[in-house]
Amino acid sequence: MLKPCPRCESERVVYCNYGKRIGGTVGTVAGAFSGASTTVTGAAAGARLGVVAGNKVAGLAGAGLGAVTGALAGCIAGLRLGKLVDEQLLCHFRCLDCRAHF
Ligand SMILES: [Zn+2]
Numbered sequence: 001m002l003k004p005c006p007r008c009e010s011e012r013v014v015y016c017n018y019g020k021r022i023g024g025t026v027g028t029v030a031g032a033f034s035g036a037s038t039t040v041t042g043a044a045a046g047a048r049l050g051v052v053a054g055n056k057v058a059g060l061a062g063a064g065l066g067a068v069t070g071a072l073a074g075c076i077a078g079l080r081l082g083k084l085v086d087e088q089l090l091c092h093f094r095c096l097d098c099r100a101h102f
Helices: 018-053 057-088
Strands: 014-015 093-095
Touching: 014 057
Parallel strands: none
Antiparallel strands: 014 093
16 A cells, blocks of 8 residues: 655655565576576486486476476575565655655
C-alpha cells in the first residue's frame, strides 16, 4: 500500500524495489555460474557412467539438470536476499513530485 510523501504530501509515490531487482539478477548470474560448474561435474559423472552403462543420455540429463537447477536456485536466493536488503536497508518509496526517497 502506497503512502503519501512525507515531504510534500504528494500522492504520486512509487514503490521501488532496487534490492530485489539487483538481487534477482546477481543471483541468477551467480546461479548460472555455479550451475555451469555443476554441469561440468554432471557431464563428467554422466560420461563415466556412460562408459560403464553405455548410456550417453545420463550425461546430458545430468548437465542440463545442473544448469537449470543452479540458475533457478541462484535466482530464488538472490530474490530473497534482495527482499531482505529492501526491507532492512533501502528506502521503499520514491516521490514523483519532489523526488524524495523515504
Ligand atoms: Zn514529495
